[in-house]
Amino acid sequence: MILDQMIFNKSENKGSFEEDKKSERPIRSVVKAISWRLIGTLDTLIISYFITQKISLAASIASLEVMTKMILYFFHERVWNNVKWGK
Numbered sequence: 001m002i003l004d005q006m007i008f009n010k011s012e013n014k015g016s017f018e019e020d021k022k023s024e025r026p027i028r029s030v031v032k033a034i035s036w037r038l039i040g041t042l043d044t045l046i047i048s049y050f051i052t053q054k055i056s057l058a059a060s061i062a063s064l065e066v067m068t069k070m071i072l073y074f075f076h077e078r079v080w081n082n083v084k085w086g087k
Helices: 002-008 026-052 055-081
Strands: none
Touching: 026 055
C-alpha cells in the first residue's frame, strides 16, 4: 500500500493527514503501538515462564522488558528522526 502510494501517486504530493484519507489517524497508530507492546510483553511473560517455571520471575522479566523496550524505542525513534533518507 505504501509502495503503491509512492509509485503511482508520486505527482499527488499530499501534505497532511486530512488530505490523505489512506493514512492512519495518529490515535490509531498509538492504539496499535500499545496493543503490539502488550502482545510482545505477554510473549516475553510466557517464554520466561516456560524457561523458569516461576510466574513471579517471569513477571519480573516481562516488567523489566516492557520498560527497557519503551526506552530503547524512544531512542530508536529519535535517531531515525535525524535520518533524512525517505523524508
